[in-house]
Amino acid sequence: MNVILLRFGELYLKGHNRNYFESTLIKNIKSMLEGEEFKLEMTFGRYVISNYAQERQGKIIEKLKKVFGLYSLSPAVEVDAEVETIKSEVVKIDCKNKSFKVFVKRADKSFPISSMDFAKDLGELILDNNENSSVDLYNPQCEIHVDIRMNHKAYIFDKIIKCQGGLPLGCSGKGLLLLSGGIDSPVAGYLMAKRGMELEALHFHSYPYTSEQAKDKVVKLASLLTSYTGDIRLHVVSFTRVQEEIHKRCRPEFMITIMRRIMMRVAERICEKYNLGAIVTGESLGQVASQTMQSMTVTGSVVKEKPIFRPCIVMDKEDIIEISRDINTYDTSILPYEDCCTVFLPKNPVIKPTIKQAENEEQYIDVKSLVDECLEKEELIQIKREQ
Amino acid sequence: MIYLDNAATTKMFEGGADIYKKYACQSFFNPSAGYNKSIEIAKELDGVREHIKRRLGTTKGSIIFTSGATESNNLAIIGSKRNGKWEYVFSLGEHPSVYNVARFLESQGHIVHFVGLTKNGQVDYEVLRRVVNDKTRLISVMHVSNETGAVNDLVKIGEIRKERCPQALLHVDGVQAFCKLPFNIEDFNADLYTISAHKFHGPKGVGVLYVKNPSGLKNIVYGGGQEGGYRSGTENVPCIMAMKYAIENIDVEKNYQYVKGLKDCFIENIEKADGVSYLQTESPYILSLSFSGVNGETLMRALQDKDIYVGVGSACSTKKAGNRVLESMGMNIDEIKSHIRVSFSEELKLDEIRKACHEIIDTYYTILEKVK
Numbered sequence: 159m160n161v162i163l164l165r166f167g168e169l170y171l172k173g174h175n176r177n178y179f180e181s182t183l184i185k186n187i188k189s190m191l192e193g194e195e196f197k198l199e200m201t202f203g204r205y206v207i208s209n210y211a212q213e214r215q216g217k218i219i220e221k222l223k224k225v226f227g228l229y230s231l232s233p234a235v236e237v238d239a240e241v242e243t244i245k246s247e248v249v250k251i252d253c254k255n256k257s258f259k260v261f262v263k264r265a266d267k268s269f270p271i272s273s274m275d276f277a278k279d280l281g282e283l284i285l286d287n288n289e290n291s292s293v294d295l296y297n298p299q300c301e302i303h304v305d306i307r308m309n310h311k312a313y314i315f316d317k318i319i320k321c322q323g324g325l326p327l328g329c330s331g332k333g334l335l336l337l338s339g340g341i342d343s344p345v346a347g348y349l350m351a352k353r354g355m356e357l358e359a360l361h362f363h364s365y366p367y368t369s370e371q372a373k374d375k376v377v378k379l380a381s382l383l384t385s386y387t388g389d390i391r392l393h394v395v396s397f398t399r400v401q402e403e404i405h406k407r408c409r410p411e412f413m414i415t416i417m418r419r420i421m422m423r424v425a426e427r428i429c430e431k432y433n434l435g436a437i438v439t440g441e442s443l444g445q446v447a448s449q450t451m452q453s454m455t456v457t458g459s460v461v462k463e464k465p466i467f468r469p470c471i472v473m474d475k476e477d478i479i480e481i482s483r484d485i486n487t488y489d490t491s492i493l494p495y496e497d498c499c500t501v502f503l504p505k506n507p508v509i510k511p512t513i514k515q516a517e518n519e520e521q522y523i524d525v526k527s528l529v530d531e532c533l534e535k536e537e538l539i540q541i542k543r544e545q
Numbered sequence: 546m547i548y549l550d551n552a553a554t555t556k557m558f559e560g561g562a563d564i565y566k567k568y569a570c571q572s573f574f575n576p577s578a579g580y581n582k583s584i585e586i587a588k589e590l591d592g593v594r595e596h597i598k599r600r601l602g603t604t605k606g607s608i609i610f611t612s613g614a615t616e617s618n619n620l621a622i623i624g625s626k627r628n629g630k631w632e633y634v635f636s637l638g639e640h641p642s643v644y645n646v647a648r649f650l651e652s653q654g655h656i657v658h659f660v661g662l663t664k665n666g667q668v669d670y671e672v673l674r675r676v677v678n679d680k681t682r683l684i685s686v687m688h689v690s691n692e693t694g695a696v697n698d699l700v701k702i703g704e705i706r707k708e709r710c711p712q713a714l715l716h717v718d719g720v721q722a723f724c725k726l727p728f729n730i731e732d733f734n735a736d737l738y739t740i741s742a743h744k745f746h747g748p749k750g751v752g753v754l755y756v757k758n759p760s761g762l763k764n765i766v767y768g769g770g771q772e773g774g775y776r777s778g779t780e781n782v783p784c785i786m787a788m789k790y791a792i793e794n795i796d797v798e799k800n801y802q803y804v805k806g807l808k809d810c811f812i813e814n815i816e817k818a819d820g821v822s823y824l825q826t827e828s829p830y831i832l833s834l835s836f837s838g839v840n841g842e843t844l845m846r847a848l849q850d851k852d853i854y855v856g857v858g859s860a861c862s863t864k865k866a867g868n869r870v871l872e873s874m875g876m877n878i879d880e881i882k883s884h885i886r887v888s889f890s891e892e893l894k895l896d897e898i899r900k901a902c903h904e905i906i907d908t909y910y911t912i913l914e915k916v917k
């Protein structure tokens with residue numbers, strides 16, 4: 159019978175919480191495979207997926223590769239742990255013109271042949287049945303694994319496919335991702351989700367200075383993220399008046415600093431209102447004026463009770479782009495619609511602001527009522543996972 | 546609603562929609578089939594061809610039905626291409642469906658010249674005169690600029706051709722001219738002329754390429770050999786007949802005078818407003834305006850909230866500067882960003898023009914106040 163073996167990464171580290179992590183992982187696997195027919199079994203430290211339609215195997219593997227907490231998987235053949243039965247399966251593996259190595263693991267010590275001896279037997283069998291094949295214990299082109307388990311079953315496979323790793327989604331609470339429409343913020347969301355964080359997203363738009371397409375683009379980005387993060391609730395907040403007010407009353411070089419301080423305040427209020435545990439941004443140290451250490455100190459200082467996570471902080475743009483291509487958000491991110499950060503852009507934004515300077519500028523605007531107004535006009539968009 | 550983006554597309558005549566339905570649901574026969582009902586349709590199509598030629602002011606040449614101006618322009622240019630030493634000349638003011646074909650020829654190793662525009666939006670005739678020579682195979686110049694309403698002096702271009710490169714073909718993209726300006730194609734002796742139905746109240750998805758001498762043209766799609774082999778594919782009969790209806794129901798001279806009155810009224814109502822400037826061009830159908838200090842796209846979006854619709858031409862954003870046509874006329878980035886295009890139709894009323902001007906100025910100042 160064809161099955162898929164699943165291995166998990168860090169869960170074994172989690173001591174007493176392991177049950178919680180595992181049950182979350184199982185729930186996530188089931189949710190990811192919604193609509194597929196399959197059986198999921200936990201057998202001796204491993205998950206086995208079976209009883210699915212053979213033609214769905216490729217699709218199921220693709221979906222499982224997006225489940226956080228899974229470290230790797232292998233499509234395998236499950237047979238009774240009998241010497242001849244195992245041999246009859248191993249002989250089917252094509253090793254012609256290749257070097258190979260056989261790995262035998264014997265959890266079931268009642269199996270009559272020792273692991274070493276059985277590996278040797280199987281190696282000979284492969285050599286006899288594959289022209290130009292050779293054994294290479296150090297750098298084989300083909301790895302053949304035979305796993306003999308306590309349930310009296312053996313699993314034979316020759317591929318180990320790497321998965322996402324990380325922690326099961328939901329294990330680390332729920333955060334609010336600031337989603338601008340650029341390249342970095344979806345990557346930040348993905349990275350946090352990989353550490354088990356579920357997400358809601360917050361977008362600021364500035365109609366009529368920005369277009370409806372700019373908002374549609376963010377909906378599309380959130381929707382692309384859902385294939386990793388599950389459903390996302392997107393909070394869309396009109397930022398037009400805030401920007402007009404800052405533009406009118408504050409010094410131009412502080413436009414972005416004050417704007418981002420207000421964004422952070424709105425974000426924290428939304429976190430409180432919807433019981434979200436952290437603010438997540440796509441900032442990367444030094445990338446632009448608003449992402450210097452001083453700027454982040456000043457924008458972060460308005461957030462009093464939530465942590466701000468910036469998973470891209472140490473990353474080069476190229477590395478961020480690489481991830482955005484992997485998670486399929488890049489092509490959408492680079493669509494040329496202006497986001498609210500490009501409106502009222504000063505020629506020389508301050509790069510080393512201080513909290514005191516920012517507070518001085520803010521005397522000229524009514525921060526509280528602007529933040530209140532943002533929350534009053536919040537629009538909610540439910541985005542379901544892309545299948 | 547006040548719709549001021551008629552250079553983008555026009556509302557189809559209701560009567561044309563009825564005609565469409567008749568040829569879609571009753572007289573739906575394939576003009577290439579052999580029975581009498583089909584032959585009847587084929588004859589009707591031939592009638593449309595003659596009608597269009599008369600409108601162009603000629604009895605010579607052929608009419609090829611296409612899917613629209615983009616296809617007509619592609620067919621005209623690529624279908625005229627020859628191997629060897631030949632050169633191709635285009636204006637920098639051309640629509641992307643010409644300009645990008647020119648870039649394609651360039652990428653294929655052909656010698657392509659681009660002729661810039663003068664400040665008033667017309668082709669720089671002196672440069673054109675210098676660029677063409679005895680190796681020029683094709684000159685492609687639009688009749689009326691879709692961005693500015695500038696009308697190129699095709700008679701002059703025809704003379705330059707006669708004098709400097711009589712062997713060259715002249716292709717004219719007439720999308721913003723046909724059924725809008727009174728003209729006679731024989732005055733400038735174009736070899737190829739492009740028409741699009743939806744710009745004059747016809748349906749979308751149908752266009753025409755007029756070809757003076759079809760034997761010089763090569764087909765670019767292969768198939769059943771319809772349209773004399775120049776454009777295979779079953780003719781879009783309902784659209785062609787609805788296009789004919791539109792042509793029959795447009796009085797070019799009368800509309801020209803009426804729309805000229807609309808444009809004059811618009812200018813009169815807007816020219817005194819501080820910060821507003823416009824480009825004086827010949828076509829009454831198109832007016833290019835600049836609103837100093839305000840992004841044209843922002844103005845366009847703010848106006849849609851008042852149910853007024855204007856065009857911004859090619860999109861330009863802070864990150865991606867660019868409007869090739871306006872740049873070629875020497876406009877700077879700030880002028881280009883603050884540009885909008887207003888385009889008229891004879892269906893507009895003077896009252897609507899006045900109201901639109903009032904709202905546009907009002908909206909402009911409201912935004913300006915916030916962004917300055």
